[in-house]
Amino acid sequence: xxxxxxxxxxxxxxxxxxxxxxxxxxxxxxxxxxxxxxxxxxxxxxxxxxxxxxxxxxxxxxxxxxxxxxxxxxxxxxxxxxxxxxxxxxxxxxxxxxxxxxxxxxxxxxxxxxxxxxxxxxxxxxxxxxxxxxxxxxxxxxxxxxxxxxxxxxxxxxxxxxxxxxxxxxxxxxxxxxxxxxxxxxxxxxxxxxxxxxxxxxxxxxxxxxxxxxxxxxxxxxxxxxxxxxxxxxxxxxxxxxxxxxxxxxxxxxxxxxxxxxxxxxxxxxxxxx
Amino acid sequence: xxxxxxxxxxxxxxxxxxxxxxxxxxxxxxxxxxxxxxxxxxxxxxxxxxxxxxxxxxxxxxxxxxxxxxxxxxxxxxxxxxxxxxxxxxxxxxxxxxxxxxxxxxxxxxxxxxxxxxxxxxxxxxxxxxxxxxxxxxxxxxxxxxxxxxxxxxxxxxxxxxxxxxxxxxxxxxxxxxxxxxxxxxxxxxxxxxxxxxxxxxxxxxxxxxxxxxxxxxxxxxxxxxxxxxxxxxxxxxxxxxxxxxxxxxxxxxxxxxxxxxxxxxxxxxxxxx
Numbered sequence: 001x002x003x004x005x006x007x008x009x010x011x012x013x014x015x016x017x018x019x020x021x022x023x024x025x026x027x028x029x030x031x032x033x034x035x036x037x038x039x040x041x042x043x044x045x046x047x048x049x050x051x052x053x054x055x056x057x058x059x060x061x062x063x064x065x066x067x068x069x070x071x072x073x074x075x076x077x078x079x080x081x082x083x084x085x086x087x088x089x090x091x092x093x094x095x096x097x098x099x100x101x102x103x104x105x106x107x108x109x110x111x112x113x114x115x116x117x118x119x120x121x122x123x124x125x126x127x128x129x130x131x132x133x134x135x136x137x138x139x140x141x142x143x144x145x146x147x148x149x150x151x152x153x154x155x156x157x158x159x160x161x162x163x164x165x166x167x168x169x170x171x172x173x174x175x176x177x178x179x180x181x182x183x184x185x186x187x188x189x190x191x192x193x194x195x196x197x198x199x200x201x202x203x204x205x206x207x208x209x210x211x212x213x214x215x216x217x218x219x220x221x222x223x224x225x226x227x228x229x230x231x232x233x234x235x236x237x238x239x240x241x242x243x244x245x246x247x248x249x250x251x252x253x254x255x256x257x258x259x260x261x262x263x264x265x266x267x268x269x270x271x272x273x274x
Numbered sequence: 275x276x277x278x279x280x281x282x283x284x285x286x287x288x289x290x291x292x293x294x295x296x297x298x299x300x301x302x303x304x305x306x307x308x309x310x311x312x313x314x315x316x317x318x319x320x321x322x323x324x325x326x327x328x329x330x331x332x333x334x335x336x337x338x339x340x341x342x343x344x345x346x347x348x349x350x351x352x353x354x355x356x357x358x359x360x361x362x363x364x365x366x367x368x369x370x371x372x373x374x375x376x377x378x379x380x381x382x383x384x385x386x387x388x389x390x391x392x393x394x395x396x397x398x399x400x401x402x403x404x405x406x407x408x409x410x411x412x413x414x415x416x417x418x419x420x421x422x423x424x425x426x427x428x429x430x431x432x433x434x435x436x437x438x439x440x441x442x443x444x445x446x447x448x449x450x451x452x453x454x455x456x457x458x459x460x461x462x463x464x465x466x467x468x469x470x471x472x473x474x475x476x477x478x479x480x481x482x483x484x485x486x487x488x489x490x491x492x493x494x495x496x497x498x499x500x501x502x503x504x505x506x507x508x509x510x511x512x513x514x515x516x517x518x519x520x521x522x523x524x525x526x527x528x529x530x531x532x533x534x535x536x537x538x539x540x541x542x543x544x545x546x547x548x
Contacts, residue, residue: 043317043346044380051474051482069485072317072380076485081471101514102392106318106346118376118465166518187517191392197355200325208325211343211350237518240375243461244440244511244525251518 002028009108016093033078036066071112089116092126099223100192117167148270165251166237189222276302283382290367307352310340345386363390366400373497374466391441422544439525463496
């Protein structure tokens with residue numbers, strides 16, 4: 001029986017975690033291990049200078065392990081201690097899309113997936129361009145498509161392994177899907193936001209600062225464009241290799257295109273009630 | 275006058291920060307903005323859910339800005355609020371080498387450099403394979419070489435900009451340098467550590483966990499190999515582009531090799547007391 005680890009960066013109480021578990025629970029031995037509190041934007045941060053805790057939590061029948069660490073810590077605790085060997089890591093379903101390198105590099109959802117890849121474990125990250133868990137759970141048009149894409153992509157990678165040259169697959173869903181929504185194979189854009197600092201004055205007269213980003217016009221043919229402008233689903237294959245010097249591993253486009261075809265068929269079938 | 279931002283992830287009290295400032299203080303308007311406490315292994319984590327603070331600190335004549343945030347937060351606060359436009363970010367000098375993609379992806383030193391690159395600012399990260407600040411400051415053979423390489427690389431990038439296809443330059447120094455130490459242009463290895471979890475029992479009888487890594491045999495011709503096995507200096511050009519799908523930007527090897535030559539000449543001159 002294959003062993004699947006479901007994790008996220010929004011923490012154990014995020015409905016996206018349970019949705020992901022429910023979608024794949026019959027596809028293997030599925031373990032859920034996630035941070036006990038939200039750890040958005042923690043990137044690949046690891047906790048080296050303090051010890052970590054793990055607790056077993058029963059969320060109305062949904063049994064999870066909660067860790068005191070980051071998403072990266074969680075991968076190590078899960079794969080090396082809690083569950084033993086893991087065949088596949090699924091991270092998400094994240095509230096908010098993780099499009100653009102700017103967001104990918106700071107994302108805990110992707111951070112968990114990259115750490116899995118460093119351990120040699122295939123990993124898929126799922127994210128949706130919504131602002132709240134409510135918007136994710138109660139999106140009647142999106143949910144069947146989300147389910148179909150999660151299941152089909154999980155089965156594909158369990159069957160074929162990761163395509164050559166790919167360490168992590170990131171799948172981003174739009175907020176509103178049309179009837180003819182498609183999965184597209186696209187690169188991550190460089191930027192999604194223009195970063196800003198908002199300066200405020202506290203009641204004691206001292207300055208404090210909020211970081212925030214305002215959306216910029218997305219690059220055509222990028223993940224951000226596909227999700228924000230086309231309302232389609234972006235599938236972005238990523239590598240851990242940030243070397244500007246070659247040689248670079250050849251990326252198997254044939255297998256990736258096969259995956260895209262399978263996902264689009266799965267969406268069609270789900271819409272036809274099959 | 276060019277504006278240089280000096281930062282790190284070890285925090286304002288790390289001697290490596292002051293060394294870096296001292297080495298370049300005559301090369302432009304140099305600002306020092308760094309986390310108020312150590313933020314090692316925080317990767318590209320950003321603080322979005324709480325506000326940040328900045329304070330001006332005088333460390334016996336060394337004037338710095340201390341932020342309550344991560345290295346990534348610090349880049350945004352510095353470049354967007356404290357100093358205004360920045361021409362070059364220098365991150366380090368880090369206690370501990372940042373070789374291998376495994377370490378690069380979780381490193382706050384590199385995290386700051388990548389965030390700068392996302393803002394379009396050239397960035398260089400400096401790290402040394404030492405275990406403590408003492409070992410860094412009091413290394414009589416290393417210090418003149420460190421100084422020569424920091425100054426020459428800073429002047430080179432101020433003069434030429436970043437080589438095409440390169441977003442961040444990471445330079446890693448060995449603990450012990452020989453008389454014929456060289457700077458080598460190399461790729462980052464994939465892994466440096468085998469990750470482990472150490473399980474302990476607290477005085478109340480409950481389990482807690484430490485994450486740690488044990489060194490693995492480094493890949494030949496990699497940054498880790500050059501620093502750990504050859505006691506040479508590794509210069510590794512990195513890109514923000516983790517797309518497994520092309521097209522990829524062409525990397526200008528001619529300029530990179532010119533930089534390597536300049537650095538090796540600077541080392542020779544420093545050893546000859548020029």
